[in-house]
Amino acid sequence: MLTCITGGYVIDPPNRRDGIGDLWMENGRVVTAPASGTAHATFDATDRIVMAGAIDIHSHIAGGNVNTARLLLPEEHIRFDPRTAGMPFATAGSSTFETGCAYAAMGFTTVVEPAITPHNALQAHLELADVPIIDKAILTVLGNDDYLLALMRDNAGPAHIRDYVAWMLDATRGLGIKVINAGGAAAFKENVRSFSLEDIVPAYGVTSRRIVETLQRAVIDLGVPHPLHVHCNNLGLPGNVDTAIATIEAAQGLPLHLAHLQFYAYGRDGARGFSSGAPRLAEAVNAKTNVTVDVGQVMFGQTVTVSCDVLRQFMARGQANPSKWVIVDGDSNGGGIVPYKYRATDFHNVVQWAAGLELFLLIDDPTRVFFTTDHPNGAPFTTYPEIFALLMDRELRAETIASLPPAAIEMTSLAALKREYTLNEIAVMTRSAPAKLLGLADRGHLGPGAIADVAVYAPDKDKAKMFRQAALVFKDGELVVRDGKIVQYRFGRALSVRPRADRTVESRIRTYYEATYGFDAALLKVPDGAIGRPDPFETVGCNG
Amino acid sequence: MSAAVAEAARLLAASRAPVIAGLGTDIAGARAALLLADRLGATIDHMHSATLLRDLDVMRETGLVLTTPGEARRRGDVVLLVGDGLAESLADVWPDLDLAALPRPTKAPERRVLRLTSGNNRAERTDDGPRTPTARTDVIDGAGASLPQLVAALRARANGRPVRTPAPLVDTMDGFAKILKSAKFGIAVWSAAELDTLAIEMLCGLIRDLNARTRFAGLPLPPGYNAFGVLQACGWMTGYPMRTTFARGFPEHDPWRFDAVRLVDSGEADCAMWISSYGAEKPLWRRDIPLIALSSEDALSPPGAQVQIAVGRPGVDHAGAHFCAKAGTLAHFAAQHETGLPSVAAVLAQICNALDGIGKSPC
Numbered sequence: 001m002l003t004c005i006t007g008g009y010v011i012d013p014p015n016r017r018d019g020i021g022d023l024w025m026e027n028g029r030v031v032t033a034p035a036s037g038t039a040h041a042t043f044d045a046t047d048r049i050v051m052a053g054a055i056d057i058h059s060h061i062a063g064g065n066v067n068t069a070r071l072l073l074p075e076e077h078i079r080f081d082p083r084t085a086g087m088p089f090a091t092a093g094s095s096t097f098e099t100g101c102a103y104a105a106m107g108f109t110t111v112v113e114p115a116i117t118p119h120n121a122l123q124a125h126l127e128l129a130d131v132p133i134i135d136k137a138i139l140t141v142l143g144n145d146d147y148l149l150a151l152m153r154d155n156a157g158p159a160h161i162r163d164y165v166a167w168m169l170d171a172t173r174g175l176g177i178k179v180i181n182a183g184g185a186a187a188f189k190e191n192v193r194s195f196s197l198e199d200i201v202p203a204y205g206v207t208s209r210r211i212v213e214t215l216q217r218a219v220i221d222l223g224v225p226h227p228l229h230v231h232c233n234n235l236g237l238p239g240n241v242d243t244a245i246a247t248i249e250a251a252q253g254l255p256l257h258l259a260h261l262q263f264y265a266y267g268r269d270g271a272r273g274f275s276s277g278a279p280r281l282a283e284a285v286n287a288k289t290n291v292t293v294d295v296g297q298v299m300f301g302q303t304v305t306v307s308c309d310v311l312r313q314f315m316a317r318g319q320a321n322p323s324k325w326v327i328v329d330g331d332s333n334g335g336g337i338v339p340y341k342y343r344a345t346d347f348h349n350v351v352q353w354a355a356g357l358e359l360f361l362l363i364d365d366p367t368r369v370f371f372t373t374d375h376p377n378g379a380p381f382t383t384y385p386e387i388f389a390l391l392m393d394r395e396l397r398a399e400t401i402a403s404l405p406p407a408a409i410e411m412t413s414l415a416a417l418k419r420e421y422t423l424n425e426i427a428v429m430t431r432s433a434p435a436k437l438l439g440l441a442d443r444g445h446l447g448p449g450a451i452a453d454v455a456v457y458a459p460d461k462d463k464a465k466m467f468r469q470a471a472l473v474f475k476d477g478e479l480v481v482r483d484g485k486i487v488q489y490r491f492g493r494a495l496s497v498r499p500r501a502d503r504t505v506e507s508r509i510r511t512y513y514e515a516t517y518g519f520d521a522a523l524l525k526v527p528d529g530a531i532g533r534p535d536p537f538e539t540v541g542c543n544g
Numbered sequence: 545m546s547a548a549v550a551e552a553a554r555l556l557a558a559s560r561a562p563v564i565a566g567l568g569t570d571i572a573g574a575r576a577a578l579l580l581a582d583r584l585g586a587t588i589d590h591m592h593s594a595t596l597l598r599d600l601d602v603m604r605e606t607g608l609v610l611t612t613p614g615e616a617r618r619r620g621d622v623v624l625l626v627g628d629g630l631a632e633s634l635a636d637v638w639p640d641l642d643l644a645a646l647p648r649p650t651k652a653p654e655r656r657v658l659r660l661t662s663g664n665n666r667a668e669r670t671d672d673g674p675r676t677p678t679a680r681t682d683v684i685d686g687a688g689a690s691l692p693q694l695v696a697a698l699r700a701r702a703n704g705r706p707v708r709t710p711a712p713l714v715d716t717m718d719g720f721a722k723i724l725k726s727a728k729f730g731i732a733v734w735s736a737a738e739l740d741t742l743a744i745e746m747l748c749g750l751i752r753d754l755n756a757r758t759r760f761a762g763l764p765l766p767p768g769y770n771a772f773g774v775l776q777a778c779g780w781m782t783g784y785p786m787r788t789t790f791a792r793g794f795p796e797h798d799p800w801r802f803d804a805v806r807l808v809d810s811g812e813a814d815c816a817m818w819i820s821s822y823g824a825e826k827p828l829w830r831r832d833i834p835l836i837a838l839s840s841e842d843a844l845s846p847p848g849a850q851v852q853i854a855v856g857r858p859g860v861d862h863a864g865a866h867f868c869a870k871a872g873t874l875a876h877f878a879a880q881h882e883t884g885l886p887s888v889a890a891v892l893a894q895i896c897n898a899l900d901g902i903g904k905s906p907c
Contacts (some may be wrong), residue, residue, distance in 0.1 A: 067779045074606055077783045082793025089583040092795050119612065122865060123874045124572060127780040146618075189619060189760050227864070257701050314755075317607075324607040327656050331614045331872075341637075395760060408728060423727040516647050517614030518640065523868060523875040530876035532572050532889070 001040045002026045003477060008045025008456060011423050012052065014424035014432045014445040020422060023050055025452040028476035043479070044257040045456050048471055051427050053109025053453030058229075058259055058294050058374040060306050061099050062113045062127035063138070064334035068326055069304045069376070070094045072337055076302065087132075101134035102382055105484045105507045107455025107470040110434075110443060110495075114139045114178055114229060114259065118524045119331045121172035127165060128494055129531045133480050135453075135492035135538070137438070139229050140174030141308055143211050144185035145332035147512055149204040152214060158221065159502075165218040166501030167509060171525045173496040173537055176226030177219050178259075181309045182211035182231050184389030185333045195311060196233045197246050207329040208233055209250055216256055222499040223337050223543035225439020227255035227292065232264055233313045239268040245284045250338045253290050257437065260296025261285075262312035262356035269411065276350055276412035282362035292437055293363070294370035297356035297387050299379035300344040306376060308333035316340075331517060342379070350408035351372070352378075355399075360391055361417045364426040366425045367433040389463035391421040396463075427434055439540055440495065452477035493538040500542075545853060549891070551896035552817075552836045552851045559815030559834070562685060565804035566819040567786065568769035569838075569863035571819065571874065573888030574777040577734060579613065580892050581907050587789040587813070589804035590774050591825050592767035597799050598736040600775075600785055601762050602745045609751050611731065611761035612872035613637045618647050623679075624720075625659045625745060628732040633735055633765035636869040644679040654686040655679040658720055660694050662686040677710045680757055682723075684716050692743035699750040724750075730760040744821070746906035770858075771869035773874055805829045818846055821888050838888055856885030 005023040012018075022032045024039070051266055060066050070077070077093025084090055089097035103111055111131075116124040116138040128136045142165065151160055165177060183201040184192075190202040197209045216228040219275045234240040245263035248256075258264075261281060269275035285293055302321075307313050310327060313336020317325045321341045328334040342349045356378065363369040371388075373379040390397050394417075404544055408416055421429075436443025442451050456472035469484025479487055506522075513521035528536055556562055564581050567574060567590040579623075581588045590596065602608065617638055625634075634641060644654040656679060661686045686694045697707045698715075702721040707714060724730055732751055736744060747762070754760035764814070766772040775785050782788055784797035787804075800806070807813040810827035817836045818827050824839070824844045837849035840857050858864030859877030864887065868875040 006603060064776075064779070067776055068603075070779045070783050071600060071775070071785060072607070074784055079794055083582075088579055089781055089795070091793075092782045092784075096780045098783075116824065119614075119871070119873050122876060123776060126777075126874065130575070130781055189615070191728070320607070322602075324605065326603060326607050327609045327755075327761075329611040329615055329759070330611075331612050332614075334611075404840060511616075516618050517871075518617050518638075518829065519614065519868070519871040523871050523873075525876070527876055529863060 001035065002037065003041045003043070004039035005043045005050060005456065006454055008048045008050035010050045010446065011427045012446040013424055013428050015447040017446065019454050022300045023446060023454065025474065025477040026395055028448040028452050030446050030448055030452050033131065043472055044127055045472070046461070048421060049457045049459055051107070051455050051457070052431040052444050052450070053455050054107050054430040055438070056103070056108055056111040056372065056373040056381065057370050057434045057437060059111050059381055060113060060115060060377070061111060061131065061375070063116045063124040065306045065308065065328070066085060067127065068125070069337045070206035072324065072326055073304055073339060076304070084486070087486060090486065096127050096130040097132055097208060100134050101486045102524060104133040104473055104475070104481050104486060105394055105469055106467060107422045107457065107473050109439070109453035109473070109475050112134045112137045112139060112175065112438065115180060116172065116174070117141045117308060117332045117334070118145070118168055118172050121524060122526050122530060125173060125494055125526050125536070129491065129533050130200050131534060132489045132491055133475055133486070135495060137495040138172070139176045139178040140168055140172045141178045141180055141333050142168060143179035143182040143215055146186070146516060147509060149186060149201060149206060151211065152206045152422065153204045158217060161214055162218045163501045163505040164509065165215070165223055166499045167505050169224070170498050171408070173494060173526045173542060175495050175497055176224055177215055178229040179212055179215050180231040180307070180333055181235070182208040182313060184208070184233060184309065184311045188314065189329055193311070193315065197243055197250070212247065212250060216251065216254060220254060222501070224497050224499060225540065225543060226437060227257045229257045229259055231309060233257050235263045235309055236316065238266050238274045240264045240266050241281050244281055248284050248288055248291050249290070251290055255290055258291060258293045260351065260372060260378065262296045262357055262378065263294040263374070264357040265359060271349060274351060274411070276351055276358060278355040279362060279413050282359055285363050286365070288366070292368045292370065293359070295356050295501040296372055296374035296378045297360050298342055298349065298352040299373065299383040299386065300342045300349065300353065301379065303376045303379055304337060304339045306335065308335045308336050310336050312332045313338050344404055347405060347408045350404050351411050352413035354409060357390060357397070358412060358414050358417065358517040361419045364444065366428040367436070369429065369494065370434060370437070371430050384516070385464040387468040388426060388467045392426070392463045394418055394420050407473050438482035494536060495538050496513065497538050497540050497542055516542045532543050548851050549790060549894045549898050550907045552853070552895050553902060555815050555834050555836060555850060556584055556817070556895070557899060557902055559584070561791070561813050562815040562817065563589065563804045563813040564817045564819070565589045566591050566825065567774050568820040568822045568825055569774070569888040570821070570858035570866045571773055571777055572864060573858070573892070574774040575781065576821065576889040578778065578781050581897060582790045583896070585791045587791070587802045587804070588786055588788040589802060590771050591769055591820070592771040593786045593803070595736045595767045596771050596775055596851060597785065597787070598739070601741050602748055606745060606748065608748050609729055609755055609761050613753060613763065613870055614872065616731045616763050620731035621646060621655055622723055622730040623657045624730065624732045626659065626732060626774040627691065627737060627738050628661050630733060630735055630765065634733065635851055637765055642678050656723060657681040658837050659683040659699065660691070662691050662694065663688060682720070684713070684720060691739060692746065695743050695746045695750070699746055699753065702750060702759060703753060716798050718739035724754055724760070725758065727758055727760060730754065730758070731763050732760065733763045733765065735765040756835065760886060766867060769820070769825060770866040773879070776874065784884065808833050817902070819888055821857055838891055853891055854885060855888050855891055856883060858887065861885045862887045
């Protein structure tokens with residue numbers, strides 16, 4: 001069926017479109033305008049902005065830890081809105097269904113859940129299967145897993161490591177590899193209470209730095225498009241800007257992605273020993289084109305922090321608000337769930353808020369800085385429209401700054417920053433650049449052949465309003481949102497890579513699991529038939 | 545089966561306040577049951593909700609420090625068993641608990657097992673055969689003191705506080721407390737089937753206290769019938785655990801109001817569906833109610849069921865994903881031998897089709 005979105009202002013940087021025109025779609029893909037013939041359906045986008053569907057590279061929306069957060073905080077998602085007809089659980093607070101609806105309403109069509117331990121992969125994919133409308137993916141967490149650490153301790157060659165990483169990606173249906181406080185969770189099980197880049201994991205004799213380098217090398221060698229996705233050591237601690245810069249240096253010019261950089265943008269200046277290190281960090285990022293980052297913006301309000309960085313979460317337990325928390329010493333990383341409330345009157349929280357915005361505004365290249373709140377850690381993803389507005393409107397920033405404690409703002413450079421993001425830069429940061437970073441050639445743009453994921457917005461002086469409720473959203477060429485309201489459920493796919501590797505590694509892994517954990521590692525596998533929806537996966541090609 | 549499906553749909557369509565209970569099913573069955581409940585405005589409950597909610601209540605009041613069976617097995621150098629009847633569940637979760645050597649990378653001390661029992665209804669561990677070497681096991685036999693009292697006294701002594709327990713018992717308690725505090729990675733094992741919420745909270749408080757200086761984690765034993773798996777599916781689909789209703793078009797959770805037994809016995813529910821695909825569990829309510837039973841074939845159907853539909857056992861008669869006690873997570877299991885018996889999900893899909901057919905369209 002031929003569909004045309006007519007007369008909209010199309011912003012599609014990779015295809016150099018920045019002006020009024022039509023967009024044609026057929027069979028779920030963008031097509032060139034047919035020489036003749038008429039569309040079966042047309043949608044008038046006059047005075048509207050047309051962009052590709054947005055892609056979120058880092059948002060915790062599924063998996064055992066997220067589900068524990070749901071069950072830990074029932075009081076946080078009480079709702080009283082009956083759902084729309086034919087849309088089960090659409091108004092069930094924090095549910096997978098509400099998640100898909102809320103993302104789609106903002107024009108997001110692909111979301112990556114960035115922290116799934118192998119142990120939790122099946123549950124994560126089952127949860128994602130119940131997220132309607134959007135496509136999704138997981139990043140598989142390695143780096144605190146005993147099998148890897150044992151290989152490194154025993155000086156196994158890169159081929160062994162590569163085969164293991166490939167097996168885990170294949171078993172868990174991951175799109176890439178994430179490492180979280182490399183070695184820190186393993187060290188915490190040995191009662192270590194602080195862990196940095198040069199620290200050694202007890203009993204294994206390997207440093208955090210070596211774990212990062214080893215995984216980075218394996219990911220590159222396997223041709224996995226998404227670079228190693230790194231959650232650095234020392235998250236949230238004053239002075240941790242040094243850790244982040246050291247990690248950037250450790251990348252040695254090779255591709256590396258640093259997640260939620262805002263949480264590492266802290267200096268020790270000022271009377272309280274806590275200041276923004278964002279300018280220094282942005283400078284380091286600007287100087288290293290091999291490095292990409294996402295921000296992890298903080299916004300004020302109630303949230304819950306959910307992380308596989310068990311050590312950090314344990315150390316933050318005293319700040320739990322409300323005062324309850326869960327720590328899981330899981331196989332490999334485990335996780336920690338600590339509710340938290342960011343307050344606009346809190347010195348530290350205001351510095352965090354400003355540091356995130358500084359990173360956005362001081363990192364020059366919008367293809368290397370990605371738009372995230374590390375949902376829900378910095379703020380729920382539903383705050384995205386407000387953040388877009390802050391980035392695009394310096395007056396709004398000035399008004400907000402004026403309402404915040406000056407002592408905190410003075411520990412940052414935010415008040416002096418005049419940059420305003422253009423719609424074109426927003427399109428790069430939230431569409432084309434994430435697609436490139438994840439190796440998704442047919443997403444993030446509107447050229448012929450692209451998946452027909454399209455978001456249409458009504459421009460408004462209030463940028464938050466514009467992005468909060470898309471005028472129209474198409475997923476695979478089908479209308480799914482009109483005026484911010486979901487018009488139909490459909491269920492997307494999970495994107496995963498399946499790198500080639502020596503499969504004989506499987507028997508070694510299974511033997512190890514049986515001896516160590518007492519169960520068969522084949523149980524970690526996520527077969528298509530387990531998901532309960534047709535064609536649940538889409539394979540993304542590896543390089544080389 | 546088509547007549548049974550049609551009759552089930554008729555009963556459900558005629559009901560004003562249906563309850564879907566038992567819920568002993570795999571993840572696919574749980575997802576289908578939740579969708580059916582949402583469509584009907586029904587209430588959902590699991591046969592082991594009461595047990596599950598004790599642990600969950602502690603979590604959502606104060607939080608927990610937990611570990612997985614795999615890590616417990618690998619690292620647990622001190623294992624505190626709290627309860628009189630853990631043997632059966634432990635055999636599923638941790639069959640070789642009594643092995644002395646730890647498969648952990650350090651030169652760890654050998655495993656030490658501490659048992660806290662009230663001395664009532666004590667069930668001894670059943671061993672499959674001799675294993676050597678066996679972990680050293682010490683027992684506090686409460687000699688009539690209740691488990692909550694013993695847990696409270698142990699926590700008090702671990703924190704150096706006085707207790708009104710008889711002196712010989714206090715000495716043993718102190719010995720236990722010393723071992724707990726010297727653990728490298730201690731594990732506390734309990735079953736909510738035999739501890740009340742306050743005792744579990746006390747035990748979890750002890751675990752939290754111990755983590756101030758060393759590492760210690762809880763390993764609550766899961767109830768059967770995929771209770772933990774169904775809890776997970778309820779959590780992600782609705783935001784809430786079982787004992788949740790969809791009567792008003794959005795989920796509402798209340799552990800007392802939406803207890804299936806109470807709903808049926810009080811007359812608030814007017815139709816029940818009972819799902820038990822793993823075995824012969826039967827509902828505990830006493831009132832007669834229009835009843836649709838989906839049970840595994842070898843199970844005797846509940847008396848008085850208007851509709852009985854035989855379903856397969858997940859991972860036996862058909863493939864299915866459910867909570868795997870040994871791995872401590874959801875896992876997918878192929879059929880051991882395909883018998884042709886339908887899954888709960890397949891039967892519920894047919895009932896939904898039949899509801900469409902009689903004009904009870906999705907609301």
